[in-house]
Amino acid sequence: MAAKPKRCEVWVLSLLYSALVSVSTLTTASDLTWDENGYVLYCPCMGRFGNQADHFLGSLAFAKALNRTLAVPPWIVYRHHAPPYTNVHVPYTEYFQLEPLKQYHRVVSLEDFMDHLAPTHWPPGQRVAYCFESSVQRSPDKKTCPMKDGNPFGPFWDHFGVDFDRSVPFGGLSFSSYYIPHWTKRFPPAEHPVLAMPGAPAQFPVLEEHVGLQRYVVWADMIVEDGEKHISTLLPRPYVGIHLRIGSDWVNACKLLQSGEAGPHFMASPQCVGYDRQTALHLTLPMCLPDLTEILRAVKLWVKKTNAQSVYIATDSESHSADIEKVFKGKVKVVSLRPDVAQMDLYILGQADHFIGNCVSSFSAFVKRERDVHGRPSSFFGMDYPGKKKRDEL
Numbered sequence: 001m002a003a004k005p006k007r008c009e010v011w012v013l014s015l016l017y018s019a020l021v022s023v024s025t026l027t028t029a030s031d032l033t034w035d036e037n038g039y040v041l042y043c044p045c046m047g048r049f050g051n052q053a054d055h056f057l058g059s060l061a062f063a064k065a066l067n068r069t070l071a072v073p074p075w076i077v078y079r080h081h082a083p084p085y086t087n088v089h090v091p092y093t094e095y096f097q098l099e100p101l102k103q104y105h106r107v108v109s110l111e112d113f114m115d116h117l118a119p120t121h122w123p124p125g126q127r128v129a130y131c132f133e134s135s136v137q138r139s140p141d142k143k144t145c146p147m148k149d150g151n152p153f154g155p156f157w158d159h160f161g162v163d164f165d166r167s168v169p170f171g172g173l174s175f176s177s178y179y180i181p182h183w184t185k186r187f188p189p190a191e192h193p194v195l196a197m198p199g200a201p202a203q204f205p206v207l208e209e210h211v212g213l214q215r216y217v218v219w220a221d222m223i224v225e226d227g228e229k230h231i232s233t234l235l236p237r238p239y240v241g242i243h244l245r246i247g248s249d250w251v252n253a254c255k256l257l258q259s260g261e262a263g264p265h266f267m268a269s270p271q272c273v274g275y276d277r278q279t280a281l282h283l284t285l286p287m288c289l290p291d292l293t294e295i296l297r298a299v300k301l302w303v304k305k306t307n308a309q310s311v312y313i314a315t316d317s318e319s320h321s322a323d324i325e326k327v328f329k330g331k332v333k334v335v336s337l338r339p340d341v342a343q344m345d346l347y348i349l350g351q352a353d354h355f356i357g358n359c360v361s362s363f364s365a366f367v368k369r370e371r372d373v374h375g376r377p378s379s380f381f382g383m384d385y386p387g388k389k390k391r392d393e394l
Contacts, residue, residue, distance in 0.1 A: 032112060034117060034120075034121050035068070035106065036189065036190075037067050037068055037069065037189050038066070038068040038069070038189030038192065038193045038194065038195065039068055039069050039071050039113065039122075039193065039194045039195070040062065040063040040066065040068045040070050040071065040195050040197075040201060041071045041073075041110065041194060041195065041196040041197065042059060042073060042196070042197045042199060042200050042201060043073065043147075043152070043153055043156045043157065043197075043198060043199060043200075044056065044074075044075065044200060045076070045153050045156060045198070045199050045200075046199060046200065046204065047362070048078065048363075049075060049077075049342060049343070049363065049366075050268070050361065050363035050364075050365060050366055051204060051362050052076065052200075053217075053362070054204050054205050054206040054268070054362050054365065055199075055202045055206075056072075056202075056217075057206045057210045057211070057213045057214065057217075058175065058200065058201070058203055058204075058206055058207060058210050059200045059201050060101065060104065060105060060213055060216075061202070061207075061209075061210045061213060062175055062201040062202060063105060063106075063107075063201075064104065064105040065180045066180060066183055066184060066195075068189065068195065069105075069106040069107060070105065070106070070108075071107075071110040071113040072092045072098065072107050072108065072109050073092070073110045073156075074089040074090050074091050074110065074111070074159075075089075075092065075094075075095065076089060076090075076152050076156065077089075077090050078152075086155065087151070087152050087155050087156070089156065091109060092109060093109065093220060094220065095219070095220055095223060095343045096217055096218060096219060096220055096223075097219070097220055097221075100217070100218040101216050101217075103216060104213065104216045110160065111160075114162075121193065122193070122194050124165070126165065127162060127163065127165050127196065128164065128165065128166055128168055128192070128194070129144075129145035129147045129166070129167045129168070129196055129197075129198070130145065130168050130169075130170065130187075130192075130195050130197050131146070131147070131167065131168075131169055131170075132169065133169045133170065134171075135169070136167070136169045143167065143169075144167045145164070145167040145168075145169065145198060146198060147164050147167075147198045148163075148164075153198060162196075164196070168192075170186065173186070175202055175203060204267075204362075205267065205269075205270055205271070205365065206365075207275075208275040211372075214366075214369035214370055214372070215373045217370070219347060223343060223344070223347050224347070226344065227344060227347035227348055227351065228351075230337060230344070230348060231348060231351060234333075234335050234337070235310045235312055235335060236310045237309065237310075237353060238306045238307060238308045238309060238353035238354075239310040239311065239312055239352055239353055240303055240306060240308045240310075240312070240352060240353065240355070240356065241311075241312045241314070241348060241349040241351075241352030241354070241356070241367075242298075242312070242314070242349075242355070242356040242357075243314045243315070243345075243356070243361065243364045243367065244290075244295065244313060244314070244315040244316070244317065244318070244320065244358075245289075245315075245316055245360075245363065245364065246289060246290070246315070246316070246318065247316040247317040248317070250288075250289065250316070250317075250361075253267075253288075253360075254285060254288040254289040254360070257283065257284075257288055258285060262283075263283070264277070264280035264281065264282060264283045265277060265283075266283055266288070266360055267362065268360055268361055268362040268364070269283050269287070269288075269359050269360045271359065271364075271365050271368055271369075271386075272287065272359040272383050272386045273359070281383075283359070283360070284382050285382075286381055286382035287358075287359040287360065287380060287381060287382035288358070288359065288360045288382075290381035290382060292320060294381055295320060295323075295324075296320075296323065296324065298379070298381050298384070299324055299327070299356065300327060301384065302354045302379065303332060305354070306354045308332060308353065308354070309332060309333065310332060310333040310334070310335060311332060311333070311334045311335070312335050312336075312348055312352060313334065313335065314336075314337075314346075314348070314349055315336065319336040319338075321334045321335075321336050342363075346363070346366055349367045350367050350370045350371055350374075350376075352376075353376075354377050355367055355368070355371055355377070355378040355379070356378075356379050356380065357380050358380065358381060359382065359383060364380070
């Protein structure tokens, strides 16, 4: 995971984001035409990158099912510990390529939509918000969709200069494929050209049927170039990549397992226990919060199996690099880069010869999905062979 950035790094990154948005505008604006089939807009307002990525895949599938163009939102990066002490809205294209998404369905960046389509086709005065009736109950007048209620909702829409003029609450619908005909009938594009929603039109974690859409999420050239430089200079192959999700917030979350308040399906755990609730494997505490003993056991196992020459550690807290180095007595190189941009961790973990992730973490889930697309092996702490019961591992 990412370490705390320095002031200059944040400033430089902000300039880079602005420059990339400008380049995107210059190169794509002339190609934009209004889609009479309509658009889907949403705020990626639940959680950090891993959760946003899960929701993105589901939203992409939802837009395709409705045959509407998806306005791809920026990633929301929370930087309250460094200037400018607020959210940073990072264009999708800063981390990933937009074009591969079009192999699956029609997309446009939300930046381009707002700059070049909205002024004519979705101007101020005609901006309608759509939300569940239950959401309306949170608003003071009990009639308005709480599109900008609190952070990150308010800052997200303010970033694009959007205020909503009226609300259309709805009930009796969900985002599953069963309800698609109902969506189409209730909100025909001719009468409802832009479906703007307060959150992603998708479930968390990502549905099993949408996991394969990860193949269309392709790293931007800049990420690939920088990532490959780090790998070639720091990590002799074969290398094992591990994700340690062990920070204080995660410790508190995993306590729900100990108390029995959480069952086998807990956050991103379907990726390893299975999506069927009736047959889901048991979710153990080490799968959510591995202790040092479990971390060392798993690393030793896969370093031996892969004959690894190095280990890469991505972490939100302690890296345990000294403990891991001690186990291998200096014969295996141990690296924890702690990049300012967490996506660099994701890239390096995705390229590893073997990956050990956290079963419950959506950050690990992103890596696992990408590796599955490319046929690269993965495991989890507490589960060496995903999808198999403990006795099958013996």
